[in-house]
Amino acid sequence: MTLLTFRFAPSPNGELHLGHAYSALLNQKLASASGGRLLLRIEDIDTTRCTPQFEAAMLADLKWLGLGWEEPVRRQSVHFAEYKAVLDRLIDEELVYPAFMSRGEIRAFIADREKRGRGWPRDPDGVPLYPPIDKALPVKERKRRIADNELFAWRLDVDAAVARIGRGLAWTEFSDETLSATRSVEARPQDWGDVVVARRDIPTSYHLAVIVDDALQGVSHVVRGQDLFSATGVQRLLQELLGLPQPAYFHHHLILGPDRRKLSKSLGDTGLAALRDAGASPDGIRRMVGL
């Protein structure tokens, strides 16, 4: 039987909090209960927000918690060439297009629609979908604007991508923490519109890097927070376009702050380092997150 492979994949753009501790420890528990592997992946493609200091603090917090993982750790920022090769396939297949609109231009486009009494769709996070203007630009104009050094991002032409697959997509979701039963969830990538798959200077995005790495590292079980549940639809589509294997998923509940809001990396008091400094033990943290 092949070994089950789990991963914890934090981004070093802030301090780890109780929500990360729960995710990391749950992955560890599931890996050890099944005799499987636990990988740690540093998702640091955002080279402006991710820093070596945050990464060092993150590794120290995870060691203190008692997390063990296989070496070497995969650090996404040193694998840009691999993501670029995958991006080039999507460019060759005309499934992505250069998107030039600035935030201000997008806002103006939507304000104009709304002024005329027409709504504009938003993604599950509440962000307006990208307007369809750049998708229709003639190739010559795209080339000219790229040559003129205009800023752009590569966006997935989600309608073209869905049409290319030609059938509905679903993913396998475990029903609870024991991973004893699964259900099939319909993937709805269109809900997100034309997502960014790469930037001009960084040849990848969260969605692209995550599916490339999960495949490359042989991840069989993606266990992560509920906040990424519907993003899985986009990732399933990319997996299918690129012929990558599909892991099974479990999206766990989020640990909320005292105000019932999602924890953020800037909330000091639920940070692991602050809790440790205030005298909490690793066992205390486990109890706090219910493990």
Ligand code: GLU
């Ligand atoms: N790097 C992502 C985060 O820190 C998690 C990605 C994932 O687990 O798929 O939110």
